[in-house]
Amino acid sequence: MPTTTLRAPGQAGGARAAALVLALAAVLAGLLLGPTAGQAHAATDVRLLQRDLAGLSYAPLSGVDGVYGSRTTESVRHFQRDNGLDADGDAGPATLSALTAKVQQVQSKAGTPADGDYATATLNAVRTYQSAHGLDADGIAGPLTMGAMNIDRITSSGTGTSADTKLLQRNLAGLGYLAANGVDGIYGPATKDAVLSFQSDNALSVDGIAGPQTDAALSAKVQQVQSKAGTPADGDYGTATLNAVRTYQSAHGLDADGIAGPVTMASMGIARELGGGSPGARAAARPPSPRCPAAPGTRSSRPPAPSSACTSGAPTATRTARARRGARCSPAGPGGRPGSASAPPSAATSTTTDATTARCTAV
Structure with missing residues (x-):
């Protein structure tokens, strides 16, 4: 007697329904999760x-x-x-x-x-x-x-992080290369221009890219300012540095804005431009002004200037007084009038005393 396999009614239809449900679920998942990387x-x-x-x-x-x-x-x-x-x-x-x-x-x-x-x-x-x-x-x-081609290859700090760009901008703003409201984490035209200016001042490759050399030079400059202002030299021109620089500026009679611009850096003795030197160094390099020969009995550490410089630099009243003294010491002319050097001196006038000679020599 042949055997028969018993099947539950509707079994085949149920399998098809299950497959349809799974397909619909996959479609819904794709809509909710978005396309895969491959898609x-x-x-x-x-x-x-x-x-x-x-x-x-x-x-x-x-x-x-x-x-x-x-x-x-x-x-x-x-x-x-x-x-x-x-x-x-x-x-x-x-x-x-x-x-x-x-x-x-x-x-x-x-x-x-x-x-x-x-x-x-x-x-x-x-x-x-x-x-x-x-x-x-x-x-x-x-x-x-x-x-x-003059095309900007890099239009960000090169790190791709807003935090690093803001650090760069804080330092540029603290040194007066960027406006304070330019600290926004976006490496835009204003930041690039500030980088260009800093690079130009510090003998760096002027490309507007804040690469390792530019970052190092900028951080070093900020640390110099921080050291002079008496705050930890961490290379970040944050609020603490702003306040410390304000205190320094107030103590030195400067505009207390917290920005280490040219005037403040000069006061601190920091060279803003590479090779520019501090004001003190420039003053030391300036040649001394000429001085007239020292009077008898005095010493001078400087070599005497030419007599023309002393004569031209003397006030009118002083020159007049010297002329009068010189006239008293010049040989007497005919009739005993002084100042007539063309007349031959008489025996009386040529036999001057030591005192008179001393007075004339000292003039």
Whole structure:
């Protein structure tokens, strides 16, 4: 007798319903959680992204493979840090817009259509530009090429963090290079101009980028101010330093605004400009003013100046008195009148006493 398999009624329909429910759940989860990294990158022209990154020297040309892997992610982070963007490695709309704009700047300077795609035509145009400007003609718009094109490669502090930018701005503002209300954590044009001014004053590469050398020089200058103001030299021109500098300024009769500008730094004996020296050093280097020969019986530590300098520098009344004394000591002329040097002296006048000679010598 044949056997039959008993099936619960509606079992097959129930399995299909369960699968449908799971599919709907996945769709809902995607809507709520957003696209996955793979889906997001699939929506991006990865090769275009990689060409632009490679053209600006953030990635090697060999990295243009269409795969959004760890190397591309790190290249994106590097670009984001240099341009004040959230360094998450994800080429979102803000990052893509900034990258395209930078490529278009390079293309415009190189004289090729600014389509935002660093492809073969752009490589060739940049090579031509580099050859004409004595640069390595590799077609890549690296730091030197962008510098020659006067394009800002870095528009942030290079760290990508607002806290570091604010420290930079506090120090620039404390030394009078930036307005106090410019401490906003954004590396914008005002901050760049302040960095340029500081670099120019301190014999640094004037590129507007607060790199390691600029940061070190700025921190050292702030520490000098802090030491003179009697506050811990931590290199951060914060509230404590502002207050300490105000106290110093008040004690030295300066405008007590807490800013170590040129006048305050000069008072502290700190060279604001490299090689400028302090006011005291400049005064010491100034040559001494000429002095007249010392009177008999006195000593002078300075060499005597020419007689013309003494004569021209003497007041009128003094010169007149000297002339009168000189007239009394000059040989007498005819009739005993003094001052007629052309007449030969008589025997009476030539036999002067030692006292008279002494008086005349001392004049």
